[in-house]
Amino acid sequence: MKLKQLYIKLTSWEYWPMWVLYVPVFLQHYWLSIKAKSLFYFLKVNPAIGEGFILSDTKYTTLQLVPETYRPKTVLIAKGSTLKALKATLQDNNLHFPIIVKPNIGFRGLLVHLCKNEEDLRGIHFNKADYIVQEYIAYPVEVGIFYYRFPNKTSGQIPSITLKEFLTVTGNGTHTLEELIKEKPRALLQYKKLEKKFKHKWHYVVPEGKTIKLETIGNHNRGTKFINGNAILDNQLLKVFDDLNGQMPGFFYGRFDIRAKSINDLKQGKNFKILEVNGIGAEPTHIYDPSYKLFNAWKEMLHLWKVAYQIAMLNKEKGEKFPVFSEAKKRYLQYKNYKKIAFTH
Known part of the structure; x- marks a missing residue:
């Protein structure tokens, strides 16, 4: 069985180490950094997100950028909280089982749990780092929408739509x-x-x-199949996200992870909830479609990181200052420390 598992991984690049996808991006980054005169220009792509590094934007803070209509009921649980305190918080916020529990700073779906009852919650409760509890959205369609907009434009682009097929x-x-x-x-x-x-x-x-x-969690590392859904893009869907982004000052680039009653409802701007908002560390996840070629995935990544550079430069023109090394280092070390504490529980 181990040999069969190894063969599956070797013959499908979607299972290869993450760094393989980013080799061209790293090389391009140094060229763009020279042009930007900053290694950390990417930290000003989304000025509204001010505390994270690449993968360390806090889920709770970032989700608050979304209009309340489109947000699931979500509460932040501070590290050190007892199970008794957590239960009281759930009651105070009218949160009922089933619920989703996940780290406030996440990484590709690690430690995300669906709790159907108190016994499930007791089994996964951890108090070493901040985490969030979110109402479970039972809509049948899960989709990832990558959206970006240049700060000097009123309309943006959707370069990536990912449909998710649960295991x-x-x-x-x-x-x-x-x-x-x-x-x-x-x-x-x-x-x-x-x-x-x-x-x-x-x-x-x-x-x-x-x-x-x-599996009920729609993450790639949980076995969910990511399907290239770019064919469903039309002006109606783009307008929904232009309108949405118009209510999110300071956010220009990222992926929205969404559950919807149907794609048709999503295009009409109704019956959907945004589970997470991912900023500069977001990927155009349609590239993980099993039929997608690695060369094309590289092209997509290079294009989007160039877009990120262009957005950052426009934000700089509007007065944003790129972080100095000490600030960037502080953000990185905070993320590294959080990851060490939360993911080794």
Whole structure:
């Protein structure tokens, strides 16, 4: 099984180490830094986000940029909080199970949990770092929309739309859940996690036609399949995000992770919630579509980082000052320390 897992990873670049995607970006960055006269110009792409580094924007603060209509009910839980205090906070904010619990500064879906009851919450409660609790949005469609707008323009661009296909298996009436998982490459890569999660159903023979959702969190490292959805882009969808971004002063570049009742509703600006807003560290996740070529992914990344540079320079013209080394170092060390504390729990 380990050999099969290794083969899947070697033959699909979407599973390769993250740095492979960023080699051309690093090289381009140094050239753009010379032009900008700053290694850290990217920290002024979104002036409204002032405390993070590349991947360290706080989820709670960034989400507050979104108009309340489009935000799930979300509360910030300070590190050191007891489970009793957490339960009281949930009650005070009228938050009911199921809920989503995740670090306030995250990394590719690590430590994101769906808690269906108090027992689940007790099992994952951690108090070493700040985290957030969010109402669970049960809409069936999850999509990532990358949007950017130049500060001197009133309309922006959507270069990336990602549709998410959650990890599932469908029974045939003869194979057990374990056997079905072994036959599906994306599920096989999650074998150990799924064995622990479904230990009571591991040898259950799944009836023919019955579909079991193996994962409810729409992250790539949880087995979710990212599908290139750029074909659904039209002027109606762009207008929704132009209108949305018009209510977010100081935010010009990033990805919105969304749950919606349907794509049609999303295009009409209704029945959707923005789960997260990712700034300069956001990726155009449609590139992780299994059919997408690595060379094309490099082109997309280079283009978007050039756009980030152009936005930063326009913001500089409007009075923004690029961070000096000491400030950038402080931001980076804060993120490094948070990651060490939160992700080693």
